[in-house]
Structure formats: structure tokens, C-alpha cells
Amino acid sequence: MKEENAALDPGARAAAEQKARKAARDASRKTGAEETTAEKGAIAPPWERGAEGIELVDTHAHIDGEDFDGDREEMLDRAKAAGVVAVVTFGDTMESSARCVALASSHEAVFAGVGVHPENAFPLSQAEEDRLAAWTKEKNVVAIGEIGLDYYWEKDEEKRALQRKMFSRQLALARDLDLPVCIHDREAHGDLMTILKTEGRKNRGVIHCFSGSWEMAKELLKLGWYIGIDGPLTYKNAAKLPEIVEKMPADRLLVETDCPYLSPLPYRGKRNEPAYVRITAERAAQIRGESIEALAAQTTKNARMVYGL
Numbered sequence: 001m002k003e004e005n006a007a008l009d010p011g012a013r014a015a016a017e018q019k020a021r022k023a024a025r026d027a028s029r030k031t032g033a034e035e036t037t038a039e040k041g042a043i044a045p046p047w048e049r050g051a052e053g054i055e056l057v058d059t060h061a062h063i064d065g066e067d068f069d070g071d072r073e074e075m076l077d078r079a080k081a082a083g084v085v086a087v088v089t090f091g092d093t094m095e096s097s098a099r100c101v102a103l104a105s106s107h108e109a110v111f112a113g114v115g116v117h118p119e120n121a122f123p124l125s126q127a128e129e130d131r132l133a134a135w136t137k138e139k140n141v142v143a144i145g146e147i148g149l150d151y152y153w154e155k156d157e158e159k160r161a162l163q164r165k166m167f168s169r170q171l172a173l174a175r176d177l178d179l180p181v182c183i184h185d186r187e188a189h190g191d192l193m194t195i196l197k198t199e200g201r202k203n204r205g206v207i208h209c210f211s212g213s214w215e216m217a218k219e220l221l222k223l224g225w226y227i228g229i230d231g232p233l234t235y236k237n238a239a240k241l242p243e244i245v246e247k248m249p250a251d252r253l254l255v256e257t258d259c260p261y262l263s264p265l266p267y268r269g270k271r272n273e274p275a276y277v278r279i280t281a282e283r284a285a286q287i288r289g290e291s292i293e294a295l296a297a298q299t300t301k302n303a304r305m306v307y308g309l
């Protein structure tokens with residue numbers, strides 16, 4: 001793969017590498033399919049269970065991609081039937097950011113973030129930065145994201161340095177525009193905390209799909225960040241997540257899907273979608289000893305606060 005790519009120009013090479021990473025990610029998303037079969041109980045999908053008194057926001061989704069090209073409107077109808085009153089969809093490239101802006105402008109319940117994901121990091125031109133800024137003036141565009149650091153997929157030191165540079169630039173852009181950011185952090189906790197404690201001190205927003213310890217969560221809370229929790233909360237190997245959800249102050253907790261990835265049980269290994277945020281919310285409510293209605297109301301209030309929905 002590497003040698004084959006060496007013959008390509010930098011742009012084509014980046015595209016080829018991105019494609020390879022997507023394939024690996026798609027494959028990893030399919031693991032756990034056995035658990036899906038075993039866990040499939042009698043519970044009906046969220047949109048068939050009624051949603052009276054339940055108002056949820058899926059605060060982190062990717063609904064612009066081809067995974068939803070076949071049923072995007074039906075998927076949004078199912079979310080509504082499950083009690084999801086709003087979906088925040090995030091771009092991970094310039095192209096997907098443009099698609100998210102279009103979805104937000106054509107759907108009342110869809111909001112968008114624009115940004116370049118660390119897995120797709122490239123040296124952003126001034127024109128591209130200006131385009132990101134211009135998109136934030138469009139209808140229902142509420143954040144800069146998804147941005148951040150991913151050292152799980154990226155092992156190359158130079159490219160990790162490029163990720164940090166891109167992250168810094170987009171944090172600065174968000175400060176200039178006075179907008180919240182949505183941050184991806186995978187196996188980059190140390191560098192993330194260093195950046196947030198220095199140049200990121202005046203940024204605000206969400207650490208999405210949180211995967212750190214309670215100690216790290218406490219530091220983030222002290223710095224004013226919100227924390228987003230996803231489908232892995234429902235997995236048998238949820239590790240530290242239940243403890244974190246139990247201890248989280250109510251006013252900083254958000255629920256999200258990160259769809260089409262990270263489906264909660266019993267859909268693990270299948271395509272995720274915004275309606276399934278209810279399953280993660282139900283698990284969080286159970287852990288915290290609250291009703292789903294109360295947890296939904298609080299997390300939706302938090303979502304409105306941080307993203308100004």
C-alpha cells in the first residue's frame with residue numbers, strides 16, 4: 001500500500017490513505033455483530049415505543065454520508081418518533097462540511113458543525129479557512145467541528161504534528177467567531193489536555209465520545225467543557241464509562257450517537273442512526289437512577305446551552 005501510494009501526488013495519496021482508514025474503520029465497526037444477535041431481546045426499536053414526555057438531542061452525528069443516502073428522510077422521521085427533537089451533524093472534511101450545511105439549511109431539526117477531522121488533516125489554505133468561517137453564517141450552523149487529535153489511526157509523528165497544527169488553527173477560528181467546538185480525542189489525551197490548558201483556555205464546547213478516565217473528566221469539567229457519551233456505554237466492556245456517567249454533574253452531560261458508527265446494543269455492528277441516542281440515554285438514566293424523561297430534559301437543556309440551539 002505504502003509503495004503504491006508513493007507514486008501518487010500528495011493529494012491522491014492522502015485520498016488513498018483516507019480510503020484505507022475508512023475501510024479499516026468500517027471493518028472494526030462490524031466487530032461485535034455476534035453480541036448483537038445474542039443481545040437481541042424483546043425490546044422494540046425506539047421509534048416503536050412512543051416518545052411522550054421524552055425530548056432528546058443527538059448532539060453528534062454524521063448524517064451527510066452515503067450510509068444514509070438510501071433513507072435519510074425516513075431516518076429523520078424515525079428519530080422524531082423516538083423523541084429526538086434535534087440532530088447536530090458534523091463535517092469531517094470540507095466536502096462533508098458543505099453537505100452538513102446544506103442539510104441544516106433544509107431541515108428545521110438539523111443543526112451543523114463545520115470542520116476538518118484529524119483523520120483527514122491537511123494543510124488548510126486561507127481560502128478554505130475563509131470558507132469554513134462563511135459557512136458558520138448559514139442557517140442552523142452552530143459549531144466548529146469535528147476537530148481534534150487521533151493517535152489511534154495515525155502513528156506517524158509528522159502527521160500527528162499536522163493534526164495538532166490543524167487543531168490549533170480551528171480552535172483559533174472558533175475563538176474568532178465566538179463559536180463552540182466539538183472535539184474528537186482518541187488516544188491523544190496528554191496532548192489534548194496540554195492544548196486545552198494553554199491556547200484552548202478560551203475555547204468552549206464538547207469533548208465528544210469521551211474515552212478518558214474520571215480524573216481526566218474532572219479536569220475537563222473544571223475547564224468548563226461538556227462531555228458527550230455514546231453507544232459504548234451500553235457495551236459489556238464499557239470500562240470506565242458507567243462510573244463517569246454516574247459521577248457527572250447533570251449540567252455537563254450530553255448524549256450522542258456518532259452515527260453511522262458506534263451503535264448501542266442490541267444494534268452493535270450495524271449502522272447507527274440518531275433514533276438510537278435514546279438507547280444510550282436510557283442506559284445513562286438507569287445508571288444515574290433517573291427517569292428517561294428527566295435525563296432527556298436535562299441533556300437537551302445542556303445541548304441547547306452549549307450549541308445555542
Ligand code: NI
Nearest residue numbers: 060062146258
Ligand atoms: Ni464523529
